[in-house]
Amino acid sequence: MGRLFAGLMLLVCLSPPAFAGLDAAAINNAEFKGKLPADDKINPAIVKAQVLLARTSFSPGEIDGKLGENAEKALRAFAESKGLAVSKQPLTSEVWGALLATGSDPIVVDYKITEKDVKGPFLKKLPAKMEDLKGLKSLDYTSPREAIAERFHMSEALLAALNPGKKFDEAGQTIAVINVAIKESKSAVTRVEVDKMSQTVKAFANSELIAFFPATVGSEEKPSPGGVLKVISIDANPYYRYNPDYKFKGVKSKRAFKIKPGPNNPVGSQWIGLSAEGYGIHGTPNPSKVSKSESNGCVRLTNWDADRLARLLKKGVEVAFIEREAANKK
Structure with missing residues (x-):
């Protein structure tokens, strides 16, 4: 909108x-x-x-x-x-x-x-x-x-x-x-770091930083998960499935529903599913709002950055969420 x-x-x-x-x-x-x-x-x-x-x-x-x-x-x-x-x-x-x-x-x-x-x-x-x-x-x-x-x-x-x-x-x-x-990098990503404080995503091939993206990472109401997760799915042009258990602000539906694919889908053109149910790295219909608005716990990139990251990833890659204290020590 x-x-x-x-x-x-x-x-x-x-x-x-x-x-x-x-x-x-x-x-x-x-x-x-x-x-x-x-x-x-x-x-x-x-x-x-x-x-x-x-x-x-x-x-x-x-x-x-x-x-x-x-x-x-x-x-x-x-x-x-x-x-x-x-x-x-x-x-x-x-x-x-x-x-x-x-x-x-x-x-x-x-x-x-x-x-x-x-x-x-x-x-x-x-x-x-x-x-x-x-x-x-x-x-x-x-x-x-x-x-x-x-x-x-x-x-x-x-x-x-x-x-x-x-x-x-x-x-x-x-x-x-x-x-x-x-x-295009010829190296495959071996680790992803999501920095909650700086609102950024870094992709590494072993110890080499090969890609960097600004991101929207959760919110006070719906924070992103902590610790180390893994990539469990990579889906281009995804459907968006809303679960009423999410209790997103502004969504009144008490029934689950599904939204069809497209660049203006709530998760944009790409969904990178993580090993915590309901969480992922994804695109957005509003690229100008990346890092400038809040998400419902997921990691939001521009559509093209989400597509770019997806091309570098494979299932099983670790995604580490860096907390404020850890980020300050680095």
Whole structure:
């Protein structure tokens, strides 16, 4: 519902001056001058940094061109992995140089909208209440713009800012999108760490950190489990099954029900089941809310990050939930 409302309000909220000079050339040629930009405006250098982070599997979550908390988490994790000083300022000249050294492919490229992109089916409206989702045939995207933005790991606001005046529902139209091109690791994950305090997920191949993701990890009302669990299932395009014993806030149903698959399913496009009943790592219909809202005890990633992690995992891999005290000691 949040993304649908945001989409409806987009034309009202985006003022041209806030995005003046934002185009492919500005982003592809962006340089970091040492001064951090405001975190409420799209900045070409931050778009570039976010894309370079994503390509190296240090995900900033939704790529929006803003220096928000998820971008800061990814920058600090990347700096630590390169043996660089980790300071209060998440982006430094040294970190910027290390990012540039990871590759020189263009950050923004052209993309021609296909018939498949605009064909759908699309939801006319995404209901706000979970109970109202159970009668839908599938939990599809609400528009071609939403689908295209998610395909390229972008916020809808960034997609619109790069393509002023375009509506994204016309096949054959050429638009500007970001070029994520993530380098797939050949190593299989042997351990996953979920940090409850920092709201992050780290994937290791033995002792090597090979992937990092911002996450939403439980809530005070419904905390995530503790200790070490194991991956017991990996399911793409999952059904969502609600058990009334969960007693989720805002869900009044006293009967179990099932919600059909789709990217706007409550658990998104991927379910990684864990060895504690009802708990898992999964996607979300609201990528902009990752790390900024609460979950019902599970670990929530963007759909593309959940898909990425699932490709690296096998059943039986350990998933350790790091408590506040343990996290402080590390």
